[in-house]
Amino acid sequence: MKQLYFALLKHREISIKDLSELLGLDERILYSKIKELGRYVTIVNNKIKLNDPLLFAIQLLKQGYSFKDVTKYLDWHDFEKFSAEILGAHKYIVKTNFRLTKPVRLEIDVIGIDLGSGRGIFIDCKHWIHGISRKTLMEIAEKHILRIKKFIKYYSWAKTKWTYFRYLRKIVPIIVTLTTPSIRMHENVLIVSIQELNSTLLDLNMVLDLFGIEPIPVY
Known part of the structure; x- marks a missing residue:
């Protein structure tokens, strides 16, 4: 999940196909993992959009992910x-x-x-x-x-x-x-x-x- 989270932070909006290729995950498996993120993402026309990057980043920090790894994707x-x-x-x-x-x-x-x-x-x-x-x-x-x-x-x-x-x-x-x-x-x-x-x-x-x-x- 770490690679998925950081890919979303980096790209903000990306197609399921491109993200699948980037992470080496089957599209169906990827789709199910994305759905688990709930309000943090929106999926429209097979594109995934991160709704609020900073709020998502703060949530990752609360979950114990590296501060350095998370914040390098914020602006x-x-x-x-x-x-x-x-x-x-x-x-x-x-x-x-x-x-x-x-x-x-x-x-x-x-x-x-x-x-x-x-x-x-x-x-x-x-x-x-x-x-x-x-x-x-x-x-x-x-x-x-x-x-x-x-x-x-x-x-x-x-x-x-x-x-x-x-x-x-x-x-x-x-x-x-x-x-x-x-x-x-x-x-x-x-x-x-x-x-x-x-x-x-x-x-x-x-x-x-x-x-x-x-x-x-x-x-």
Whole structure:
């Protein structure tokens, strides 16, 4: 099954015939094994499509497969998409890859806004497969807080780019990593792994209190 899982992660979409030849498995046997994967795959017109590569990869990690083997097939798009989906599941309105080009250049990976409270989650995704050192995490957090301060300074420009920014009242800065981070907070920035993002959002107020993180007012 290991070869099957990694082939799906690598190719994302492939015909049953090609996958059968690649793995040296009879098509009927392969089809039965694919069906066991349930919601992770879709089969249409004899083509197999991996529905959510990052979610599938995380499931493989939970099953004990090598972190190095699994994550080499992931890319930044998988990581940001999954972060956005988690925010959406918590009723945030979500925007990915927000860019401001004037009067300054600014980019934020994932933004979620809760329309009721006005709370915004501003996420910087770091999907580095080999983990991130404590020093590097601190530097990333410092850059992220500067990025948010720049956003607030030019908020009047930013809110013309996305209508939901007009609901924004305060910002929670978060760094999301692929691996478990060596530190959890720096410069008022929360640092969590992608596996922890859902539970973090479930108990966000408690988590912010625990680490002494203060949401940043927009104005």
